[in-house]
Amino acid sequence: MNYEESIFYLEEEIGFASCPGLERITQLMEKLGNPEKQLKTVHIAGTNGKGSATAMLSSILQEGGYRTAAYTSPHLEKYNERFLINGKEISDEAFSRVITKTKNACKELVKEGKDAPTLFEVITGAAFLYFAEENVDIAIMEVGLGGRFDATNIIENPVLSIIMSISLDHAEFLGDTIEQIALEKSGIIKKSCPVVLYSQEELVYNIVKNRAEALQAPFYCQKEAAIKVSSQTLEGTIFDVNTPTFVYNNLFLPLLGIHQVQNCVTVLAACEILKEKGFPLTKNQICSGISNTFWAGRMEICRTSPLVMLDGAHNVDGIRRLAESVRNYFENRKITLVLGVLGDKEYEQMAELILPFANQVVLTEPHSQRKLDANKLANIVFRKELPFYIEPEIENAYQKALQITPETDIILCCGSLYMIGALRSYILSI
Numbered sequence: 001m002n003y004e005e006s007i008f009y010l011e012e013e014i015g016f017a018s019c020p021g022l023e024r025i026t027q028l029m030e031k032l033g034n035p036e037k038q039l040k041t042v043h044i045a046g047t048n049g050k051g052s053a054t055a056m057l058s059s060i061l062q063e064g065g066y067r068t069a070a071y072t073s074p075h076l077e078k079y080n081e082r083f084l085i086n087g088k089e090i091s092d093e094a095f096s097r098v099i100t101k102t103k104n105a106c107k108e109l110v111k112e113g114k115d116a117p118t119l120f121e122v123i124t125g126a127a128f129l130y131f132a133e134e135n136v137d138i139a140i141m142e143v144g145l146g147g148r149f150d151a152t153n154i155i156e157n158p159v160l161s162i163i164m165s166i167s168l169d170h171a172e173f174l175g176d177t178i179e180q181i182a183l184e185k186s187g188i189i190k191k192s193c194p195v196v197l198y199s200q201e202e203l204v205y206n207i208v209k210n211r212a213e214a215l216q217a218p219f220y221c222q223k224e225a226a227i228k229v230s231s232q233t234l235e236g237t238i239f240d241v242n243t244p245t246f247v248y249n250n251l252f253l254p255l256l257g258i259h260q261v262q263n264c265v266t267v268l269a270a271c272e273i274l275k276e277k278g279f280p281l282t283k284n285q286i287c288s289g290i291s292n293t294f295w296a297g298r299m300e301i302c303r304t305s306p307l308v309m310l311d312g313a314h315n316v317d318g319i320r321r322l323a324e325s326v327r328n329y330f331e332n333r334k335i336t337l338v339l340g341v342l343g344d345k346e347y348e349q350m351a352e353l354i355l356p357f358a359n360q361v362v363l364t365e366p367h368s369q370r371k372l373d374a375n376k377l378a379n380i381v382f383r384k385e386l387p388f389y390i391e392p393e394i395e396n397a398y399q400k401a402l403q404i405t406p407e408t409d410i411i412l413c414c415g416s417l418y419m420i421g422a423l424r425s426y427i428l429s430i
Contacts, residue, residue: 003092006099007079014119016369020149024109024117028125029154031105035132039069040278041155042270045143045185046164048318049198049263052255052295053164054142056267060289061138061274062086064281069131069139071152073120076297076312076421083127085134098126098133120144124151138279148187159277161188161195161217162270164263166204167317178203186211194218194273198266199225222269227261234301234329241265245272248283252291256299258328259321264290297420299325302427305407306336310424312417314342319350322414326357334409336401340364340394340419343372347415351380354414360404361388364397366418394422 001009029036042057044050054070061068068086075081083090090098102125110116117125124144131139138159143150147163166182182204189195189208195217197208205221212219222243231238236254239261241247246268253264271286297312299322313322326335337358341347355361361381363374374390381388389404391397401411413423 001096001100003096006096009103010119014122016119019118022149022153024115025121025151025154027109027114028105028117028121031108032125032129036128036154038132039139041158042140042160043155043158043188044162045147045188047167049164050142052260052263053162053267054140055295056264056290056293057270058140059293060271060281060286063285063289066137066279069136071127072142073144074417077425082123083130085136090130098130101129102126121151146184148184153188157190158193160270160273161193163208164198165200179207182207189215189217191215192217196266196270196273197221199223199262220269222265225265232328237261251287255293255295257321257325297424306405306409306411308411310420311414312420313414314416316346316349319353323353323357330410334359336405336411337361338364338397338401338411338413339377339415340366341372341415342366342368342370344370347372348380355384358386361386362397362401363388363390364394365392366416367422368418394419395426398423398426
């Protein structure tokens with residue numbers, strides 16, 4: 001298959017249905033020769049912060065001279081974004097090659113009367129295959145959904161597991177309580193394999209810690225970290241962190257958002273474990289890796305005059321963090337909000353959190369079958385007595401925002417990664 005045929009296979013022949021479970025991915029990996037067993041991996045789960053942690057850790061390991069793979073999801077613009085080696089996306093040709101191999105393995109499974117793998121399982125299998133073929137030193141694998149039954153959980157002996165911030169999301173798959181979701185995320189912990197946990201509420205902490213202890217997995221969480229932020233601007237954050245195991249002064253983090261500091265501290269804790277696991281890293285390499293981190297579509301500034309910020313906050317916890325950061329960065333600035341969400345999210349609560357920061361709103365719709373009709377969002381905005389405009393087409397929504405926003409003000413776009421991906425492509429093309 002060529003690239004276009006590969007995309008058609010994924011989206012049209014397989015489709016976007018999701019079905020948790022490890023039986024299909026286990027059978028698929030066997031057909032592919034179990035390439036995942038050839039890899040040294042870092043496995044990352046969490047509701048929010050997975051992508052940021054992957055980006056930071058990947059940058060650090062590259063600075064350390066390691067050939068570093070990163071597998072993330074979803075993509076913003078192209079599937080190629082999900083397969084990175086030293087920050088470079090897989091080529092269309094290589095993508096087509098590994099998807100073709102994976103498709104052939106799927107066909108064999110179906111001939112044998114076994115269930116066909118889902119789209120995410122095919123992509124995950126292809127990623128493991130690609131990274132093994134490229135003989136990477138280490139692969140950072142981001143969980144797609146949950147943890148326990150996610151396709152990436154085929155990993156048997158990770159060098160390290162990392163669990164980032166946990167909150168309510170995807171309740172239809174993971175459960176509708178924080179306890180259930182924490183149990184699902186902690187499903188990536190493996191016997192005797194170390195795990196680093198993002199510092200969070202006691203309930204989640206205890207669930208993950210107990211799971212680690214049951215599996216005799218060394219457990220680390222920087223609950224006692226002393227953090228001092230000396231500067232936080234749109235250029236980045238400068239901060240000190242002091243823990244019983246590491247100290248950093250004047251660390252520069254370019255990722256925007258006040259929550260990114262705690263994400264970074266979790267990554268720094270992970271680096272201490274990696275040093276012990278055969279991946280020596282100097283303090284200079286770690287600092288340089290952090291300072292060179294980039295993560296598209298997450299509080300990313302795409303334009304000035306007016307300043308245009310894109311953020312993939314797509315659930316309640318993500319929007320809450322964005323709102324806190326907006327308060328910090330844009331106090332006393334007027335904001336035009338471009339908002340488009342999926343209908344299966346807690347969109348009313350998301351709107352309630354972000355609308356107080358908006359002076360006017362442009363409502364749009366993500367490129368997804370799960371999109372929420374912009375008119376439903378309009379009912380919420382109407383109650384807030386804010387000026388609003390409805391532009392279902394994302395490109396028109398952006399042009400409307402430009403039209404109504406003075407150059408000294410802010411355009412903030414958020415609500416769905418599908419919307420952010422399409423919007424980013426459009427902005428960079430004009």
